[in-house]
Amino acid sequence: MDEWRIAVRDKKYSITTAELTVMKVLWEQQRCTAAVIIEQIGKHRPWHFRTIKSLLRNLVAKELVVFEVDSRDSRLYHYSPLISEETYLSQEREHFLELHYDGDFGALLNSFLKDKLSSTEEAEAMRELLLQAAQRLRSP
Known part of the structure; x- marks a missing residue:
């Protein structure tokens, strides 16, 4: 299957x-x-x-x-x-990622950045979010 x-x-x-x-x-x-x-x-x-x-x-x-x-x-x-709502949305995000991107978050993010990013301000905001996520992953 x-x-x-x-x-x-x-x-x-x-x-x-x-x-x-x-x-x-x-x-x-x-x-x-x-x-x-x-x-x-x-x-x-x-x-x-x-x-x-x-x-x-x-x-x-x-x-x-x-x-x-x-x-x-x-x-x-x-x-x-x-x-x-968060439980449902979390499930929907996971389902979307698996169904359309075979679970590859990087591919999903890359496609959104390519298709939806429209200003340097948005790019900077995304950069900041990614830095914050990296910090959370490093913290015990």
Whole structure:
């Protein structure tokens, strides 16, 4: 089996683009009702509330989101993320690196520097970040 297929299969968290929209609201709010999520998403996307509720059900089924029934109103659910945004983004970065660059961070960085670096200020900022990373690696 190809290595990239193994990496895809072993991916721990699978979140669709639409589900990610919901997760972003949850990561920002930490704990909120479907009404708050619908309101926040409605500012940017014309999604029907049923679509958002379906996405929430999918995320709960995937065990990425948990809900609690409100103690005063059993019709009201409070949703919370079970994974942090950083955990998810870290996994996505690793997955991208493996899938597109065979795990070669240098090749990834080189392609970004070649394609996206647009000013000497950005180049200096990147240089400083690389120096800081090298210092962290040297420190015990």
